[in-house]
Amino acid sequence: MQCKQIGGLKHLSDLGLFVQRLLARSRLTEEEQHAIMALPTYEMEVRARQDFVPLGEETDYCCYIASGLVARVGQVKNGSRQTTALHIPGDMADLHSAVRPIGIGGLTALTDTLILRIPHAAVRTLGRDFPAIAEAFWRDCILDAAILMQWAVNLGRKDARSRLAHILCELAIRYGGGRGYPLLEFDLPMVQEQLGDAAALTSVHVNRSLKTLRQERLVTVRGGIVQIHDWQRLMQAGEFDPTYLVADTFPDRQKRLVFQ
Amino acid sequence: MQCKQIGGLKHLSDLGLFVQRLLARSRLTEEEQHAIMALPTYEMEVRARQDFVPLGEETDYCCYIASGLVARVGQVKNGSRQTTALHIPGDMADLHSAVRPIGIGGLTALTDTLILRIPHAAVRTLGRDFPAIAEAFWRDCILDAAILMQWAVNLGRKDARSRLAHILCELAIRYGGGRGYPLLEFDLPMVQEQLGDAAALTSVHVNRSLKTLRQERLVTVRGGIVQIHDWQRLMQAGEFDPTYLVADTFPDRQKRLVFQ
DNA sequence: CGAGCAATTGAGTCGCATCAAGCTAGGTGG
DNA sequence: CCACCTAGCTTGATGCGACTCAATTGCTCG
Numbered sequence: 001m002q003c004k005q006i007g008g009l010k011h012l013s014d015l016g017l018f019v020q021r022l023l024a025r026s027r028l029t030e031e032e033q034h035a036i037m038a039l040p041t042y043e044m045e046v047r048a049r050q051d052f053v054p055l056g057e058e059t060d061y062c063c064y065i066a067s068g069l070v071a072r073v074g075q076v077k078n079g080s081r082q083t084t085a086l087h088i089p090g091d092m093a094d095l096h097s098a099v100r101p102i103g104i105g106g107l108t109a110l111t112d113t114l115i116l117r118i119p120h121a122a123v124r125t126l127g128r129d130f131p132a133i134a135e136a137f138w139r140d141c142i143l144d145a146a147i148l149m150q151w152a153v154n155l156g157r158k159d160a161r162s163r164l165a166h167i168l169c170e171l172a173i174r175y176g177g178g179r180g181y182p183l184l185e186f187d188l189p190m191v192q193e194q195l196g197d198a199a200a201l202t203s204v205h206v207n208r209s210l211k212t213l214r215q216e217r218l219v220t221v222r223g224g225i226v227q228i229h230d231w232q233r234l235m236q237a238g239e240f241d242p243t244y245l246v247a248d249t250f251p252d253r254q255k256r257l258v259f260q
Numbered sequence: 261m262q263c264k265q266i267g268g269l270k271h272l273s274d275l276g277l278f279v280q281r282l283l284a285r286s287r288l289t290e291e292e293q294h295a296i297m298a299l300p301t302y303e304m305e306v307r308a309r310q311d312f313v314p315l316g317e318e319t320d321y322c323c324y325i326a327s328g329l330v331a332r333v334g335q336v337k338n339g340s341r342q343t344t345a346l347h348i349p350g351d352m353a354d355l356h357s358a359v360r361p362i363g364i365g366g367l368t369a370l371t372d373t374l375i376l377r378i379p380h381a382a383v384r385t386l387g388r389d390f391p392a393i394a395e396a397f398w399r400d401c402i403l404d405a406a407i408l409m410q411w412a413v414n415l416g417r418k419d420a421r422s423r424l425a426h427i428l429c430e431l432a433i434r435y436g437g438g439r440g441y442p443l444l445e446f447d448l449p450m451v452q453e454q455l456g457d458a459a460a461l462t463s464v465h466v467n468r469s470l471k472t473l474r475q476e477r478l479v480t481v482r483g484g485i486v487q488i489h490d491w492q493r494l495m496q497a498g499e500f501d502p503t504y505l506v507a508d509t510f511p512d513r514q515k516r517l518v519f520q
Numbered sequence: 521c522g523a524g525c526a527a528t529t530g531a532g533t534c535g536c537a538t539c540a541a542g543c544t545a546g547g548t549g550g
Numbered sequence: 551c552c553a554c555c556t557a558g559c560t561t562g563a564t565g566c567g568a569c570t571c572a573a574t575t576g577c578t579c580g
Binding site for chain 2: 025056072074075076077080081082084096099100102103104105127128131134135137138139141142143144145146148149150151152153155156157158200239241243244245
């Protein structure tokens with residue numbers, strides 16, 4: 001890899017995964033890639049079950065997930081929560097806040113998590129100086145919205161078993177690097193209560209539904225580890241079509257639409 | 261209003277509403293505003309219940325809604341549909357497709373609708389020549405995602421009556437111009453079956469729930485017309501907080517973050 | 521070894537889907 | 551002018567999926 005000089009190495013290990021994700025969907029020059037990795041970051045350790053971005057409050061920084069697992073949550077008066085997205089290491093969980101600092105849910109750590117905070121001001125400056133980076137960020141936000149749309153369909157129109165299967169499929173593809181191939185075994189440090197918040201189910205029903213999936217030999221979720229036994233049938237069970245996640249195999253011209 | 265010269269007037273009446281929406285959230289110069297209104301448009305008349313952007317297909321144009329009502333839908337194998345957004349006149353229903361041409365649902369006309377198609381190429385060129393316009397478009401996409409997040413919470417965590425109340429509240433605010441004040445009476449040319457697709461309910465249950473809301477004297481939905489009788493209590497019923505829709509009363513500097 | 525949290529299982533209840541009519545209003549043709 | 555048709559609205563009866571409450575088991579850790 002490039003950028004071996006002192007000082008660069010740290011940034012490379014920090015935001016390198018993020019840049020890789022961007023490159024799957026957008027074309028960026030070496031210079032642009034380095035500019036992103038040179039973003040100033042401020043470490044923040046968050047412990048499990050801690051809300052580190054409260055719902056409905058403005059922030060002045062974006063949260064990059066270096067390690068751990070984060071949920072974006074909305075809330076209802078009676079206290080129950082609805083998770084609307086799961087963010088894994090390499091995700092910029094609230095990139096959108098750089099352009100509109102309010103309106104999209106709070107962020108909760110599901111497990112001990114290392115966040116790198118990046119000031120909005122730095123993100124904006126980057127977008128101004130490198131229009132292609134602004135475009136890549138914009139496209140990243142669109143992908144997030146596409147995932148959210150599937151999430152809404154999932155909540156509205158499927159039964160408990162299908163909803164859980166869909167969530168597991170989505171994570172398998174995303175852990176697999178978003179190129180269309182699932183990772184068949186991965187950590188998922190969520191308790192069943194938290195899975196319930198994501199699937200709009202109670203923990204009791206999550207338990208029963210996971211049991212069903214296990215007995216069907218589709219997938220085992222136990223002790224924070226997901227083992228997918230039959231990817232094809234799991235996709236069927238979740239009515240999961242990875243197209244919306246991986247449709248970024250555009251011809252190159254489409255990865256850099258605005259700026260030639 | 262400006263731009264009275266021949267040829268300009270037509271465009272003003274076409275995309276003027278769209279520019280107004282953008283101005284509620286982003287700062288644009290006169291020149292930029294005119295550049296947007298000068299976008300080339302191609303009329304397309306769509307009749308009720310017609311899918312005019314099929315699910316999962318790439319397009320090379322954006323759809324501006326000049327009149328009518330449009331639903332963004334996702335689909336499930338068994339044939340049932342889930343509406344994930346409603347688009348009213350003045351909305352650019354799939355602005356995101358300019359940057360990522362696939363992945364977010366299909367578009368269906370709920371009533372006879374006049375669409376203005378705008379080639380992606382023109383949108384991209386505009387974004388390249390006027391970075392502030394690209395930023396405004398980006399911000400518009402974020403608002404769309406914020407609405408979608410609330411929609412997901414709505415589907416996941418509320419009962420039938422609350423879900424319908426929330427949808428009606430959202431529309432009242434948006435018809436009101438997005439400045440925080442609801443329009444208390446508006447057309448809603450949807451049949452109960454279509455409301456069911458939006459709220460993830462059967463038409464039978466939509467009917468019963470609307471009856472409840474009517475008997476509570478909160479709102480009457482009949483014959484394609486919505487009459488809100490008690491805005492405060494309707495918001496309570498839907499657990500609706502308009503902040504996420506109208507939190508664009510930023511200080512001016514925040515309406516034009518990237519480019520001074 | 522007990523405390524505490526999560527996973528698991530059972531029994532009872534409720535909200536919404538499903539199936540099935542009947543109703544209403546607008547449109548059409550004889 | 552009335553018989554008929556159709557789309558949408560309304561209401562009732564019944565069943566299922568998910569929630570709720572409650573108890574038990576297993577696991578981890580101090």
